Amino acid sequence: MKKIVFALFFTIQFASIGQELLFKKVALTDSIALAKQMKQLASACDQQKLSAFDLFKFQLISGKYKDANATIELSINNTPQEESIYLDVYQQYLKATISSNFTETFKQLYKKYLMNSDDFHVLNLDDTLISRDATDYFIADFNDSYKNIETDTISMETAQNLVKKYFFKTVYAATRDLFFEEIKQDHKRRYYINDSILIPTKDGAEVSVLVIQRKGTISTKNSAILMASIYAGTNEAGAMLSASKGYVGVIMNTRGKRLSSGEVKPFEYENTDVYEVIDWISKQPWSNQKVGMYGGSYNGFTQWASMKHKVHPALKTIVPMVAIAPGIDYPMENNVLHNYSYSWNFYVTNNKYLDYKAAQDFNRWNTLKNNWYTSGVAFNKLDSLDGQVNKLWNAYMQHPSYDDFWKKMIPYKEEFAKINIPILTITGYYDDSQRGAMYYYNQHHKYVKNPNHYLLVGPYDHWTAQTQPEAYLRNYKLDKAALINIRYDLVYQWFDYILKGKEKPSILKDKVNFQVMGTNTWMHKPSLAAMTNDTVQFYLSAHKTKDFYALESKPNSSKVEMTIDFKDRENMNNTEYYPWPLEKENINLKDCLLFKSNPLKEDVIINGSFLGNLEFAINKKDVDYSVILYQLTPEGKYFHLSYYIGRASFAKNREHRNLLTPNHITQVSFNNSKLISKKLEKGSRIVIVVNVNKNNNAQINYGTGKDVNVESIKDAKTPLKIIFTGNSIISLPVWNTAK
Structure with a gap:
């Protein structure tokens, strides 16, 4: 019943x-x-x-x-x-x-x-x-x-x-x-896995190492592919892939992780520990004294860190993908410190492996950043609001410039000069660590004449640039030509080329290889400079039609004013600088200065990083600003091409802060916006959004000239007023097919 x-x-x-x-x-x-x-x-x-x-x-x-x-x-x-x-x-x-x-x-x-x-x-x-x-x-x-x-x-x-x-x-x-x-x-049926290796370091610590070989190949000497990672327990499949590709797969974890004792200190010891592990590999009976490295994000950083002091003779090549550069693009971006690193610190240091529970406690992290924003307390009080001490975060607070704390982690200036091995750098137009990847690339080229260093970049994000792109990226359908298997195919084609003498990967036709979005083709050039043969320039203008100011082809006498009240916590500014989705029907027309060009008279390909030289006066000593670059398509959709966000006082030198003079005209330049390659169709317009950063995702620069980490809403007495002149210029590097 x-x-x-x-x-x-x-x-x-x-x-x-x-x-x-x-x-x-x-x-x-x-x-x-x-x-x-x-x-x-x-x-x-x-x-x-x-x-x-x-x-x-x-x-x-x-x-x-x-x-x-x-x-x-x-x-x-x-x-x-x-x-x-x-x-x-x-x-x-x-x-x-x-x-x-x-x-x-x-x-x-x-x-x-x-x-x-x-x-x-x-x-x-x-x-x-x-x-x-x-x-x-x-x-x-x-x-x-x-x-x-x-x-x-x-x-x-x-x-x-x-x-x-x-x-x-x-x-x-x-x-x-x-x-x-x-x-x-x-x-276990396919591979021999030795996961209990501890290697002592010269300074008395130890690191945990795992070695994987394909069953049936143990009796032969092979090259080793090393992944050095803080993400203990997550890279085994990568080492197995190396074993199945005919190599010995080796994983080294940051000291303090997995089986090793001691405190976990991200970034701090890789500059010596990785070198010592390479040395250990070269002396093993299964080693032919040839080592390659690959991996993405933190695992990309470790490859560069291994060469901080010298390049080990056994290290024959590296393939850094979406490599972060401490102090350059993590945890800050052009000296603007973001709060996404706050939760990452707990994720990687709470235990010997990874604290997924902490990482996925989105309610905690969203509540924290919202409470911080609405309360207006100083950025260095974030862990006080959280109720849990964050040691790494507090360390970051002490180093807002690119000082010795950061410099000791990776090669610095002339230290790049000794790096003479073949390198394949991989990144994406929408990779969060593109600035890090390109920093290494540019510094290597600055200190070594014509290095054996290849670059591959396409419409990929932080994940797909180290694995395999899918058909759609953030709602945008990729060209079929972009759908290459980076991890399974390209990386090992490169290793076979360097370590086994096989053919170079066919996609690497020149030193710089990039997929042109919207054309279903790749372009191949000998250098970054060769990516472009023309420049399209736009000057900011006060001439306004509805919501948009004009972009003009010549300097003008215009003045465009913007006021930001940092006391106002009901609203945010610059919430759309991050490119997600890539293409949308509308953009926020209310919290910024919007500039729009006339329609393009012909197709053009934007290739590279757009540049800016903004001329303005502010009533403060500093400002964190952003510039977003959109394509307004002939169909009326906004495509997010690239962006820049940075601190004006560090524009000339990330190592030394140069405060602005209030109410004095100054010029602030930038040249490291996100690199992009995309065809812009005839009839498209360029839309440029200029803004001041004030939201719950990053520290707020109140402009007092004090350390931004200690500033609070108490420093927001007077609203920021910024006046841009018509000498402010944005330059787009392009490839003009008519030339």
């Missing part, structure tokens, strides 16, 4: 009222009631216009297993293997669901699936399902969405979204531990 009443309750519960569905929440802890509720909801939803993949979700949740199996079979048959990783999990989940023993069935199915896959597909599974595991997010996303429903009815759209979120939560919560374990066991 209870079952009949329960079923009747759910039938009535989801009776539709027009486009609304009746909805009564159950306890999230009652998995049986929740499953029955979602089953009824999936059945009640309109499924007529769903994609095949979404249809499968509804069929599965509603219990229509036969239909679901037919749908997923068709989807898998029409999808390349490397793109069907998730579909394979869903199919195996379905088969296990209708079996008598879910756990054992899924394990056996997944084990067989792995046994029938080659090394590279299994490593791709590791990268996709383990390194980018989103199970906790899926669970939280559904739970939060469910809790936030406060009405007795929900729309059809809300119902559909809830079913989709429940699908992801249910599938991954049930399978994650199972496929994690099966992939781990499959690795």
